[in-house]
Amino acid sequence: MSAGDPQGKSLVPRWTPYAFMAPVFFYLLFLDFIPLLNELYLSFTSTSLLTPANHIWVGLDNYRELFRNADFLHSIWITAIYTIACVVFAIGIGLIAALLLDAPFRGRAVARVLVTLPWAAPPVAVALIFTWIYNAQYGVFNYVQKLMGFDAFENWLDTPNRALIAILIATIWQIFPFSSVVILAALQGVPRELRESAAIDGAGPWAIFKAVVWPTILPTVMILALFVTIWSLRRFDLIWLLTQGGPIGATNTLVIDLYRRAFVYRDLGAGASVGMIGLSIALAVTMVHYRLSRRFGAAGA
């Protein structure tokens, strides 16, 4: 029943909900929806960054051009590898860290803070740190390899078959703490009684994890996977600062490709078409996520 005066007339004007919704509506309309429509339109045009008001309608030419271009197809492949590796390792390492931090031990509070630090570091600082870590002459990375008896490698960021691994190490180092903190929060929601009764029934740690812990934290892990996937698809700063997509396209993800086309080659039309393909991939991932969530939800019920 809504609030009202004794005569049954509402004290809250009818337009109040609209007034509350208006800021969000206009925010989404002007800062998301209209720019997105504009980008969609741009992707069907030939438009220079220098003369953005002059569009030449080219239909599907930008898209045709992209799918005929081996370098662009390679960038989709690199994006897929990068994204999958980020999701698997950031969540995997985050889960292990969360399980360790969930167990009681002396100095646990300090350990939790230390694990969170990389997430708090700005990407520019992380890029600078890793540039020095990988430096062939002075970097810790090569120094440790030499200590371990390996031949020191070249600067990994400059080596085509190692640059992506180097970028992944830097990325995962920065993002796994977020997974860890989120999973740790979910672990707090696992009922202690369930764990204890499973243990009384003779279940070992692995069996308890599989039967009690995992099903409880799975919805959180799935949401986390969606976030990490979308963030990885659109991660720009760290990759651009470390390699600019090189060497020889080894770390050229979709977002780097978009930036290069739009701002280095100054071709807004081609850049927009890469953006629309990236957006389609992100939408597809989101749809798959919700389908899977529904299926798991139904199975759980």
Add this chain to the structure above:
Amino acid sequence: MKLFPRRSTLAAIALAAAGLLPSGAPIALAQGKTTITFAGVTFTEAGRGDRLRSWVDKYNKSQDKIEVQTIGLPFATFANTMFTQMGGGGGPDIIRFDTIDFYAAVPAGRVLPFDDYIKDSDYKFSAPNDYLKVNGKRYGVAFEISNYVMMYNPALLKDGKVPATFDELLAIAKSASGGGNFGYAYRATMAERNGFWQDLCNFVFGFGGRWGDGTNLTLNSPKVIEGVAAYKRMYDSGAIPRGADAATYRRMFWEGKVAIEIDNGGVAGIFNQQAPNLQFLAAPSPFPTRAQGLILAPLTVNANTKNKDAAFAFVKWALQPENQKDLQDILGASSVATVVPRSADDLAKKPWLKIYDDQTPNAVPQLVAGFEVRTPELQQIIIEQVLKVLQGGMDPKKAMDEAQELAVAKMKK
């Protein structure tokens, strides 16, 4: 009760509208001065930036009608920021561009022609200023002209021998390496794409190669291939700090850990200011020809400016002989739009100045002749192919043949 009284609502709308005004709109100060803006990368540089701002302040103190405000932006984002603002109808009134961006801005109508305000016959412009004319019209004057020559730390050269050929450079660089020192330094990473391009141009131009002949691309001409092969020989020599960025190896140079590098006059000026006790010298780059790259940074006026007269008044002031001399002194071994002789005292204290000045007739812009506007796309292709030579061991001829094929196909689009 009205939640939002009409008067305050209108005031809020007016304030919001003021915030949405285009950035190019004229700003009138309380004192009745017209304020114009001047953007450049150089205002962010250590040492030179503050001195350049003082140079602009000198203009401001001499004026009661116009005030110039400086805007410093980092090199990596400068051109994109400018073009994005200009594309939106705004941007600073005066812009110090790099040549590559100047050649993109002119055909797009983003900068104003100078002909109504600046007559060539009134000034003693140096030869590189001719590169700033497009179809016979002048669209800028040089703010900074910086040549490339070889700089060396004499203390690190065994027997004090200065290389005069590329083979000597290679041998001397190797002999100067070891014990934490390196014989030579240059850029060869994608993370420093623009710097890599500048260093590569020096090798290719030095061996007599050019990326284009004005009509056709010549990426696989024998002289270009010789330059690329030389770049590879240096890469494999063990004499370079691989992976070190320019900021790092330049610091190593002034700390006496790098023996030789080929760098521009702006860098020589920075070394002189940052490390006044450093006893470095310069010599022509040791290649078969004297041709080397050229940094030509033009002063341009934004076509969106609402203060055309004020902007050109500043450009005219900048071209006056005493202000050109002050500017040249700030810029180190670089020179300015007009010919300004160095003082005998300066030449005695900084013997490397003359080597830089003498290089001017052999300086070539780091552009692809005939394809200036599309140089960024060609640069990407060339650098990726050269990386295949450096890191993938690809034969230089094969790599540059592929580069030519890819570039020709790209230019047809």
